[in-house]
Amino acid sequence: xxxxxxxxxxxxxxxxxxxxxxxxxxxxxxxxxxxxxxxxxxxxxxxxxxxxxxxxxxxxxxxxxxxxxxxxxxxxxxxxxxxxxxxxxxxxxxxxxxxxxxxxxxxxxxxxxxxxxxxxxxxxxxxxxxxxxxxxxxxxxxxxxxxxxxxxxxxxxxxxxxxxxxxxxxxxxxxxxxxxxxxxxxxxxxxxxxxxxxxxxxxxxxxxxxxxxxxxxxxxxxxxxxxxxxxxxxxxxxxxxxxxxxxxxxxxxxxxxxxxxxxxxxxxxxxxxxxxxxxxxxxxxxxxxxxxxxxxxxxxxxxxxxxxxxxxxxxxxxxxxxxxxxxxxxxxxxxxxxxxxxxxxxxxxxxxxxxxxxxxxxxxxxxxxxxxxxxxxxxxxxxxxxxx
Amino acid sequence: xxxxxxxxxxxxxxxxxxxxxxxxxxxxxxxxxxxxxxxxxxxxxxxxxxxxxxxxxxxxxxxxxxxxxxxxxxxxxxxxxxxxxxxxxxxxxxxxxxxxxxxxxxxxxxxxxxxxxxxxxxxxxxxxxxxxxxxxxxxxxxxxxxxxxxxxxxxxxxxxxxxxxxxxxxxxxxxxxxxxxxxxxxxxxxxxxxxxxxxxxxxxxxxxxxxxxxxxxxxxxxxxxxxxxxxxxxxxxxxxxxxxxxxxxxxxxxxxxxxxxxxxxxxxxxxxxxxxxxxxxxxxxxxxxxxxxxxxxxxxxxxxxxxxxxxxxxxxxxxxxxxxxxxxxxxxxxxxxxxxxxxxxxxxxxxxxxxxxxxxxxxxxxxxxxxxxxxxxxxxxxxxxxxxxxxxxxxxx
Numbered sequence: 055x056x057x058x059x060x061x062x063x064x065x066x067x068x069x070x071x072x073x074x075x076x077x078x079x080x081x082x083x084x085x086x087x088x089x090x091x092x093x094x095x096x097x098x099x100x101x102x103x104x105x106x107x108x109x110x111x112x113x114x115x116x117x118x119x120x121x122x123x124x125x126x127x128x129x130x131x132x133x134x135x136x137x138x139x140x141x142x143x144x145x146x147x148x149x150x151x152x153x154x155x156x157x158x159x160x161x162x163x164x165x166x167x168x169x170x171x172x173x174x175x176x177x178x179x180x181x182x183x184x185x186x187x188x189x190x191x192x193x194x195x196x197x198x199x200x201x202x203x204x205x206x207x208x209x210x211x212x213x214x215x216x217x218x219x220x221x222x223x224x225x226x227x228x229x230x231x232x233x234x235x236x237x238x239x240x241x242x243x244x245x246x247x248x249x250x251x252x253x254x255x256x257x258x259x260x261x262x263x264x265x266x267x268x269x270x271x272x273x274x275x276x277x278x279x280x281x282x283x284x285x286x287x288x289x290x291x292x293x294x295x296x297x298x299x300x301x302x303x304x305x306x307x308x309x310x311x312x313x314x315x316x317x318x319x320x321x322x323x324x325x326x327x328x329x330x331x332x333x334x335x336x337x338x339x340x341x342x343x344x345x346x347x348x349x350x351x352x353x354x355x356x357x358x359x360x361x362x363x364x365x366x367x368x369x370x371x372x373x374x375x376x377x378x379x380x381x382x383x384x385x386x387x388x389x390x391x392x393x394x395x396x397x398x399x400x401x402x403x404x405x406x407x408x409x410x411x412x413x414x415x416x417x418x419x420x421x422x423x424x425x426x427x428x429x430x431x432x433x434x435x436x437x438x439x440x441x442x
Numbered sequence: 443x444x445x446x447x448x449x450x451x452x453x454x455x456x457x458x459x460x461x462x463x464x465x466x467x468x469x470x471x472x473x474x475x476x477x478x479x480x481x482x483x484x485x486x487x488x489x490x491x492x493x494x495x496x497x498x499x500x501x502x503x504x505x506x507x508x509x510x511x512x513x514x515x516x517x518x519x520x521x522x523x524x525x526x527x528x529x530x531x532x533x534x535x536x537x538x539x540x541x542x543x544x545x546x547x548x549x550x551x552x553x554x555x556x557x558x559x560x561x562x563x564x565x566x567x568x569x570x571x572x573x574x575x576x577x578x579x580x581x582x583x584x585x586x587x588x589x590x591x592x593x594x595x596x597x598x599x600x601x602x603x604x605x606x607x608x609x610x611x612x613x614x615x616x617x618x619x620x621x622x623x624x625x626x627x628x629x630x631x632x633x634x635x636x637x638x639x640x641x642x643x644x645x646x647x648x649x650x651x652x653x654x655x656x657x658x659x660x661x662x663x664x665x666x667x668x669x670x671x672x673x674x675x676x677x678x679x680x681x682x683x684x685x686x687x688x689x690x691x692x693x694x695x696x697x698x699x700x701x702x703x704x705x706x707x708x709x710x711x712x713x714x715x716x717x718x719x720x721x722x723x724x725x726x727x728x729x730x731x732x733x734x735x736x737x738x739x740x741x742x743x744x745x746x747x748x749x750x751x752x753x754x755x756x757x758x759x760x761x762x763x764x765x766x767x768x769x770x771x772x773x774x775x776x777x778x779x780x781x782x783x784x785x786x787x788x789x790x791x792x793x794x795x796x797x798x799x800x801x802x803x804x805x806x807x808x809x810x811x812x813x814x815x816x817x818x819x820x821x822x823x824x825x826x827x828x829x830x831x832x833x834x835x836x837x838x839x
Contacts (some may be wrong), residue, residue, distance in 0.1 A: 094564035101563050108565045264470035268477060278820035279813045280777035286795050287813070290805040294491045295484035375581040382783055389584060396591070408592040414584050422579035 122147040123412070137403040148409045149401065156395040160413065163231015163386050169223065172213050173234050179206060180241065188428060190435075207245055214238070227305040231386035233417065235305070239312055239377040239387065244370055246313040251320025252359075256350065258325055269321070276318035281379050285311040289383040308380045316373050323369050327362035328354065361436065367429035371422050389414055488806060495803070503802045504530075510797055512788045514704055526798050533793030534815065540710050540789065541776040547715035548775060549768075552722025559727050570723065577720035583781055585717055590709035590785040597705075603692055610700075611692050617703040618690035627684035634677035635670075642666040706787035710779065718775045725771060729764035730756065762834050769827050773820055780816075790815060 083089060095105045126147030128137045137149035153160075162170050183206045186198030214234075216224035230238070257269030276284065288311030293301045302310070331354055339349035359366075381390045392410040395401075458464055492499055504527040511521045516535045519528055558570035577585075595614055598604065603613040611618040642665070649660035678685070690700030733756050741751040782789035783796055791812060799808040 094562065097562065104561075104563050105565050108563075108569055112565075112569070262466050262470050264474055268473065274821070275813075275817065278817040280780040280791075280816055282780040282783060282791055283795065283809065283813050283816065286791075286799075287809050290799065291809055294488040294805060297487055298491060298494075371579070375579075378581040378583040379781070381583060382781075389581070389587070393587070404596060407596075408588075411584060411588045411592055415580055415588075418581055418584065419576070419579050423575070426575075426579065 152401040160232045164229040232391045236388045240374045242309045243312045243316040243373045247316035247320040250317035254321035255324035273318045285383045323365045327358035364429040364433040371425045497803045533790040537789040544714040548718035551719035556723035556726025574720045582717045586713040589712045594705040618697045618700045620687040620689045621701045623686045625684040627681045634674045638669040638673040642669040710787045725767045729760040732763045733759045
């Protein structure tokens with residue numbers, strides 16, 4: 055204001071804008087849908103080419119998929135003739151009547167039909183247990199944990215394999231199959247691997263040399279070999295190691311193999327969590343006079359497990375996918391029942407196999423995707439707590 | 443307040459069973475006793491069960507005649523003349539073959555997908571994301587069965603083979619490719635290949651040393667490409683192309699001549715590469731994201747162009763993060779190749795733990811040998827990885 059020179063310069067100019075212009079909107083090509091397209095799809099010639107190639111690819115794949123799953127799919131029929139090429143039906147998509155006929159087998163295997171309500175009850179109990187355990191605002195989660203890790207395994211065992219004393223007709227595990235076996239194997243892996251894994255992880259970090267060496271040997275050995283060989287070991291070597299009269303049945307052997315394998319991997323996940331706890335927490339716990347188990351139970355494990363929840367769930371996803379390997383030692387899990395059904399001469403067509411695999415894919419996708427969403431939500435929730 | 447320090451008192455006396463040292467020794471002794479008891483029980487039961495079943499023990503079967511055929515053999519093998527030991531090596535080589543080629547494909551594919559996921563191109567990153575999410579959430583075994591039963595076995599049969607370029611045949615028995623036959627004079631080309639490789643390594647070492655000393659860069663990639671690819675081609679041309687091809691001939695019932703790629707091998711290779719690539723893509727993405735944005739900005743502010751920034755600043759730092767999990771993915775791929783047993787590719791498990799075990803019944807020995815092989819591979823790799831890690835670890839002051 056007091057700058058005389060400035061005033062002079064202004065006076066000599068022909069025109070000076072005294073008020074600021076109202077801001078103009080950005081050019082139409084930079085905002086809205088066009089702007090977004092330009093920034094995200096068409097920014098450089100290379101990007102334009104990429105976009106075009108991918109668009110062409112999608113334009114080819116998506117209609118093909120839709121056609122196979124819905125448009126050209128066969129929805130009604132009683133046998134393979136419905137799903138064969140004919141004059142009316144040039145292109146044949148998925149053969150859904152095949153799935154409808156075999157669906158009970160995919161779910162229950164050869165479980166006796168009048169007793170299948172027991173499997174349904176098991177599914178419902180499991181669902182309640184899972185929701186109780188995973189839903190963080192659920193009432194009485196402590197009881198939920200006991201229910202999931204103690205009550206549920208015992209009750210399901212009695213329910214599924216039967217107990218003549220209380221009037222439940224025994225069902226041999228040879229008859230179990232389909233999604234039932236997949237879920238049983240996965241649940242056993244999940245329920246047993248966490249406690250065993252925690253014990254092994256504590257053992258590996260123990261100061262007692264014998265405990266540490268044994269834990270390290272077990273963990274490194276199991277993690278160093280493929281699951282297939284662990285299952286082979288469980289199914290062909292285990293019967294040799296126990297007296298003949300106690301020889302476990304086929305499903306139990308596979309379950310032992312899966313539990314051993316999963317707990318070694320879980321041990322490493324838990325160990326990572328234990329290592330992330332600052333030393334001060336251990337020292338603080340010892341300073342207030344807690345013993346080893348009190349320190350672990352009250353101070354260390356609650357913190358360590360909390361930060362490893364996402365990794366634990368990721369291990370469970372791997373475990374859930376790995377349950378398909380029991381197929382190889384002759385257990386009738388979901389994939390095996392599909393393998394059996396797809397070669398059924400009544401439904402043998404060129405599309406039967408693919409249809410069967412689509413069913414399995416949907417099943418595994420739903421479960422694994424749900425678990426990975428949960429892991430990601432937990433991660434976000436934990437990150438929110440740590441944000442300052 | 444009397445704050446006199448009393449003389450250091452002797453440690454409080456504790457009853458011996460409350461002394462932590464004694465307790466710890468007692469616990470360990472107890473644990474060792476339990477383990478020893480379990481091992482002893484298992485061993486004595488095994489001996490008893492084996493004698494009752496009249497199954498021989500020991501490794502005598504190694505030199506017995508195998509008497510079964512293997513569909514893919516990299517070394518000479520025949521059902522009548524070869525031993526179980528030979529079958530073991532055939533299986534092991536098949537495992538290593540599929541794992542080696544699978545690792546190459548999975549790496550290339552995984553890096554492409556991983557970088558695509560970080561692309562600014564919205565469509566590309568979404569498609570790559572979809573790929574990773576879908577493939578990672580489906581069991582590998584399902585994918586293998588799909589490739590084998592629904593894709594490769596659904597190819598036309600031999601009379602309606604798909605002919606590729608007039609020289610290769612594709613049908614439900616496999617892919618038949620022309621087999622190169624090396625004539626006299628090919629030795630010069632082999633020498634050129636070896637010499638080119640050696641030269642490229644030597645040039646790389648020299649260029650690196652010179653760069654450390656003077657800061658000058660040398661066109662390593664171009665020279666290496668010329669030495670490894672160009673030189674052998676030049677020698678090949680000079681020697682007058684001493685190479686011929688055995689073309690496959692399509693008959694009514696069979697294709698003769700050429701090299702056959704088994705559908706089992708192809709399905710396993712597809713399945714393993716595609717599955718592992720999804721995991722490698724995540725490793726690569728995490729590795730690149732781990733390089734902080736400040737590094738890129740600092741490089742830009744020093745005047746580096748985007749391309750040198752990527753090559754000199756981002757990639758070397760990202761590799762430090764990428765390589766350890768990448769190796770464990772390679773190990774996973776090798777271990778997952780045991781799923782070959784489900785589709786009948788003759789890998790170590792299918793040949794040895796499958797057929798040999800069934801024929802001899804010597805479960806303990808056979809499973810132990812198989813596990814030992816995979817253990818050696820795993821522990822050997824993690825040993826090398828530890829050396830690498832200690833060399834690459836950030837030297838913090």
